[in-house]
Amino acid sequence: MTRLTVLATAAALALVSAAPAVAQAPRQAPATRAEVQLSFAPVVRRAAPAVVNVYGSRVEQVQAHPFFDDPIFRRFFGDRGGQGRQGGPQRAEVARSLGSGVIVERSGLVITNNHVVENMTEVKVALADRREFEVDIVLRDPRTDLAVLRLKSPPSDLATIEIGDSDALEVGDLVLAIGNPFGVGQTVTQGIVSALARTQVGVADYQSFVQTDAAINPGNSGGALVDMSGRLIGVNTAIFSRSGGSHGIGFAIPTALVRLVVESAKAGSQTVRRPWFGGRLQNVTADVAESLRLARPTGALVVSVVPNSPAARAGLRAGDLITAVDNQAVEDPDGFGYRFGVKPIGGMASIAVTRNGRALVVPVALEPAPPGGQDAITITGPSPFAGARVATLAPGMADELRVSHRSDGVVVMAVEPNSAAAQVGLQPGDVVVGVNGREIAKPDDLREVTAQRSRLWRFQIDRGGQIISSMLGG
Incomplete structure (x- = not known):
């Protein structure tokens, strides 16, 4: 080692030893009573009085003995008058649900999950101080899984919670x-x-x-x-x-x-008014992202647009990639549905779009879907569709029933319990395409083709974009 190298090494060591050491905060026990008693209790005291217990109940008829669920047992004893569809005596049984809720208005409005009160005929809430109140169900919204209740006789000291952002x-x-x-x-x-x-x-x-x-x-x-x-x-x-x-x-x-x-x-509405977009969207896969020359698979791709819808009037078209709503990023169709669906009716929403590699901002009107169901009828007679309420598939109904993949046909709006339609498995949102070789375009078509008995029923149902073909004996 040369003298010069030795001097350089010594100088470097001197600089390192002279550099101040990185100070580390000393570990110490809490120094004050306040530090010892750090707690979430003040937050709980503020919020907990507004949280309630929700109790739902309904009376339903069930078989009095499990033997009557056995088809061999029923074969020997048979159906008897007043003993129910499946045969055998029935008894009343109370079905119950239990959940929670939050008081959001001093007038007695309580928000809870729809599945907590779904199909319940009697609902009560118990406050944090154990006082109980009967409630009316003001609004159910299965699409958000939310329901709004109202206390029938709200007390003057009712606690509420502030809704944050x-x-x-x-x-x-x-x-x-x-x-x-x-x-x-x-x-x-x-x-x-x-x-x-x-x-x-x-x-x-x-x-x-x-x-x-x-x-x-x-x-x-x-x-x-x-x-x-x-x-x-x-x-x-x-x-x-x-x-x-x-x-x-x-x-x-x-x-x-x-x-x-x-x-x-x-506002007194029994349903939630949402803006209607009028376009069918799909996820951006890795292959789609590569074809669009995207850095990563993100956004909602427009597949089709309903004529004369807000999306169509805004100039959106198939192949457009939606990336944001009012400057809030959209990762997928569900994200777009949320961002667009929470906008209030009236005014415009700014939709950021990528089209052929160019970035655009398109204003889309926030307006409700056209109403549908005016021609709704309930099918009767000796057919598998008896008990189904059907209507022409209008855009608003297609959006509400989540069948926006098509804009024509006859849609099942509701199915009566224990009806023939319920027994064959028809569901709200099913679109009847054809029956016994006849194309079904309007409710009267379905009523006519099912008015007469048939030894064999052949029909096609569109369920979620998949055609289901069935054959049943008359």
């Missing part, structure tokens, strides 16, 4: 879930926002859920997800679990959707 949430924010899991009583769990804009959860049509690791269990449905200011930022609705218990993956409906449903209820 779910769009302001960030992953990592602290949240509390408040509800009544397993019916044990009001319970609070703590966690963080695990993810935002979760789709493909499968519990509602408008999907952009807040995901949280705060423990959510059966009975929490309809309860509150609150931020650290005690504001409602989501309604707990589902868990991802193989055992029925919480595995740290829970989902809440964001308050952007909650506001839409609450405002519809306050």
